[in-house]
Amino acid sequence: MPRMNRRTFVAGSTASSLALGLTRPSGAATAETEPSGPDVIDVVLSVNGAEHALAIDPRVTLLDALRDRLGMTGTKKGCDQGTCGACTVLVNGRRIDSCLTLALMHAGDRITTIEGIAQTGKLHPVQAAFIDRDAFQCGYCTSGQIVSAVGLLGEGRALDRDAVREHMSGNICRCGCYPHIVDAVLDAQKAT
Ligand code: FES
Numbered sequence: 324m325p326r327m328n329r330r331t332f333v334a335g336s337t338a339s340s341l342a343l344g345l346t347r348p349s350g351a352a353t354a355e356t357e358p359s360g361p362d363v364i365d366v367v368l369s370v371n372g373a374e375h376a377l378a379i380d381p382r383v384t385l386l387d388a389l390r391d392r393l394g395m396t397g398t399k400k401g402c403d404q405g406t407c408g409a410c411t412v413l414v415n416g417r418r419i420d421s422c423l424t425l426a427l428m429h430a431g432d433r434i435t436t437i438e439g440i441a442q443t444g445k446l447h448p449v450q451a452a453f454i455d456r457d458a459f460q461c462g463y464c465t466s467g468q469i470v471s472a473v474g475l476l477g478e479g480r481a482l483d484r485d486a487v488r489e490h491m492s493g494n495i496c497r498c499g500c501y502p503h504i505v506d507a508v509l510d511a512q513k514a515t
């Protein structure tokens with residue numbers, strides 16, 4: 324299927340939905356209410372090494388597909404508009420806000436969520452460092468922080484405190500755990 328951007332997709336699907344009287348809130352589809360109708364498109368998402376075939380409304384974001392269709396609720400919804408980073412996942416190793424992209428655009432991509440960070444039952448060094456450094460309070464931002472940190476280490480840009488702060492500035496922590504988060508990322512960098 325040819326790739327298309329979000330703007331093109333939303334414009335096209337919204338117009339056709341309005342014409343057909345099929346509008347509904349983004350993400351309204353759940354496992355209990357399987358989507359149906361002319362707008363539903365088949366897609367296979369590769370998440371944490373497993374393939375998932377979905378019939379999906381093209382307007383559903385990757386975040387909503389992960390949480391509401393696949394039951395992977397480790398990825399959090401905070402702002403739902405790309406400003407908090409709670410929904411961070413890796414797509415082909417690159418950090419993205421999953422609330423800002425459509426699930427349908429990621430057929431064939433390698434998606435990694437917080438549920439896929441630990442390997443063979445062993446915590447990832449970033450996860451272990453977050454525990455050791457007590458780098459969370461309420462924990463709501465933590466999965467996004469950890470996935471973002473894993474991505475940052477892969478980028479090789481966690482050079483010092485300032486660099487970690489800069490390159491993780493898209494991940495907001497309302498509990499203000501930033502000093503411990505930076506400590507944890509730097510510890511993990513030394514351990515990897
Ligand atoms: S929920 Fe995606 S950036 Fe906040």
Ligand code: FES
Pocket residue numbers: 458459460461462463464465495496497498499500
């Ligand atoms: S630990 Fe509460 S928002 Fe970060």
